[in-house]
Amino acid sequence: MENSASHVDEVVMQSSSARKNGGWITFPFIIATMAGLSLAAGGWTSNLIVFLINEFNMRSIAAAKVFNVVNGLTTIFPILGGIIADSYLGCFSVIWISSLISAMGIFLLLLTAAINALKPLACGDGSNLCTSPSTNQYVFLYVALALASIGIAGTRFTIAPMGAYQFDKPKHQAMFFDWYIFIFYLCWALSTAFIVYVEDNISWTWGYGISVACNILGLAIFLAGKRFYRHVKEQGGSPFVNLARVVVAAIQKWRVPLSEQTQHYYHDPSDKTTLVPTKFFKFLNCAAFITEGDTKPDGSISKPWRLCTVQQVEDLKSLIKLFPLWASGLLISTQLVMQLSLLTLQALKMDRHMGPHFEMPAGSMLVFILLFTCLAIFIIDRLLNPFLAKYTSFTLTPLQRVGIGHSLTIACMAVSALVESRRLRIARSHHLQGKKDAIVPMSVFWLLPQLALNGIGEGFHFPGHIAFYYQEFPTSLKNTSTAMVSLFIGIAFYLGNVLIDLVQRQSGWLPDNINDGRMDNVFWLCCTLGSVNFIYFLVVSYFYKYKNMDSKPNDVASK
Structure with missing residues (x-):
């Protein structure tokens, strides 16, 4: 590497x-x-x-x-x-x-x-x-x-x-x-x-x-x-083709007995050092094991789909190691998508007046999440990190930032459920069920705590995810690394729609008139799923070993 x-x-x-x-x-x-x-x-x-x-x-x-x-x-x-x-x-x-x-x-x-x-x-x-x-x-x-x-x-x-x-x-x-x-x-x-x-x-x-x-x-x-x-x-050429070659070559040679000696594996001639194949997913090492007819007399590869370099094998292994952590990002993003999907519906049924003449558009509530995210990033970068560097020996690693973001997102879902429960109690006390256009006499600014937690959580986990994947992806795939974050956000949009459809089919929690439903239960469901996902994240991150580093990456970087 x-x-x-x-x-x-x-x-x-x-x-x-x-x-x-x-x-x-x-x-x-x-x-x-x-x-x-x-x-x-x-x-x-x-x-x-x-x-x-x-x-x-x-x-x-x-x-x-x-x-x-x-x-x-x-x-x-x-x-x-x-x-x-x-x-x-x-x-x-x-x-x-x-x-x-x-x-x-x-x-x-x-x-x-x-x-x-x-x-x-x-x-x-x-x-x-x-x-x-x-x-x-x-x-x-x-x-x-x-x-x-x-x-x-x-x-x-x-x-x-x-x-x-x-x-x-x-x-x-x-x-x-x-x-x-x-x-x-x-x-x-x-x-x-x-x-x-x-x-x-x-x-x-x-x-x-x-x-x-x-x-x-x-x-x-x-x-x-x-x-x-x-x-x-x-x-x-595409590095993804090289990854595919590793799989094909490994399958072709899966019965070949492997050697523990490095010289029996093919290395890029431009490499000045010899990379030792790791034992993780040892089966893939077959792709770099040299057999008869794999190389030309000058030492170059004669059959590209039968022999790969050790570096290409290790690149594929590093992606396999990252997948369990990447999967944990799907559910945290799905929780945030659910928040965004239901936020406007909540705001439309609440008092949005700011003074006698101005009414805040329901769609503009998204601005508060964005602003709290900006505020969190500013505080982390200009206050928290310098404080930790000056007064402690501790620095936040990317995965630790992601973990903090996970916990804040779970708290966001819990607060959302509590606020929605209060809104529904007020709706029932004023007998607003069944009234399509009824506005609950409760200020829309009751939503600010959950929006703040949402934004602050994103301020931790979004940059943490991007820094982590950029740091850990193979060198040949650096430009693809940060797009992996975008990918699970995009998938989360569709998972959020699937979850909403499932809730609508299996319960009466999300009717057209949310005053007649139980949206608070939807948020509790998200909170539960997020908690399970957080435990999963803690387990896989505990066993993850940073690439080429025995210690924390930011500790090494700061030396």
């Missing part, structure tokens, strides 16, 4: 100028890029359901389904962006191309808002008398949404590994991840508050126009910093 990493560093130095590229000089360019692209993305995604209902006469359920598909694309597709970056183009090319694609998609959305021919006739009440969009209008809309979604997917989690690669020390990489998440959440909150306000109160054209401008500005800033970045040449 260490030898492979040093080889990459040599490639980097050869492609750099006389001075060493990378470092903190790249930070303003990369973070400003993230800010511009996040503002643009939040500007069109946050209010998409309202746009589809008001401008395209879609039914609310249909609009919600389109919204879920968009969320799925933007959170699952980043894995493809990481694969392309690792295999062929590199991070820099993937980011600028994806930024251009997202700008094109948002511009097409702007055209749908500005040109009447690209949308159906206006319909105020959403009744059956409304004109449905034509086939051509649907095609134009979906092409715009697809381009904008693919653009987000190609940039959001590819910027992270490129930014981290500019730094040599793990502790500096961890600091970058903290600020990366901070800017991401802060800009998303700003766009949710201000660009959405422009769309609702001025015009969709102006709102989407601001989003396009932010996207183009982010792209321009990113390109302006090109000469400062540390670049790595593309590998000219």
Whole structure:
């Protein structure tokens, strides 16, 4: 592992100028890029359901389904962006191309808002008398949404590994991840508050126009910093093909008796040190064991699907070791998705007035989660970590941060259940059951404690997850590493929908009018599932051994 990493560093130095590229000089360019692209993305995604209902006469359920598909694309597709970056183009090319694609998609959305021919006739009440969009209008809309979604997917989690690669020390990489998440959440909150306000109160054209401008500005800033970045040449092939070769070769040789001597295994000729095959998943060592006819007279591989390097075998093993921890992220994200799914429904049934003249939009409650996440990251990075470094010998490892985030998310679900129980008691005391439009006389700001726990928990576990996977993934898959976090978030959106459907079929907890249901039981269910998942996380993290490190990674990094 260490030898492979040093080889990459040599490639980097050869492609750099006389001075060493990378470092903190790249930070303003990369973070400003993230800010511009996040503002643009939040500007069109946050209010998409309202746009589809008001401008395209879609039914609310249909609009919600389109919204879920968009969320799925933007959170699952980043894995493809990481694969392309690792295999062929590199991070820099993937980011600028994806930024251009997202700008094109948002511009097409702007055209749908500005040109009447690209949308159906206006319909105020959403009744059956409304004109449905034509086939051509649907095609134009979906092409715009697809381009904008693919653009987000190609940039959001590819910027992270490129930014981290500019730094040599793990502790500096961890600091970058903290600020990366901070800017991401802060800009998303700003766009949710201000660009959405422009769309609702001025015009969709102006709102989407601001989003396009932010996207183009982010792209321009990113390109302006090109000469400062540390670049790595593309590998000219997919590392995932190499992983597949390991499996195929191991299966072909599964009956071959293995040797304990290192020289009987094939090593990359460019390696200056000899990597010893580990005993974990020893079966896979067959793929690197040299048998007759596997190599040419010059020592190179003659049958690529029958012989692999020890490094490739160890890369696959490291991914297998990570899978149990990765799986624990599915349920923690599902809890958060459930919170987001039910938050608006709660807010719609509560008193949202702030003074006599202003009523907070139910969808804007999401801003509090984003702001608390930003606050938590700021406190962790600027106060907690410096305090621990100065007054103690203890530093938080990525997995410890994830564990703290797990526990706070469980507490969030418990508080959500208690607040919802109180809301239902007030609804019953005022005899509001069965009244469709009844508002419970309880301030929406009772939801703030659970939103605070949600946001603070994300401030711990989200950067912790990203730093952990970037640190532990094989060198050849660094660009894919941070997209793994996005992948389990995307899957969690669909798991959340499955859980909601299951609850609706098996109980009366989630009727259309939540005043008649027991949403508090749903939160208790999430709390229970989260607790079981937390125990599972503690077990698998206890047995996990950090790559190439016998001690805690941040302890080593800080020396």
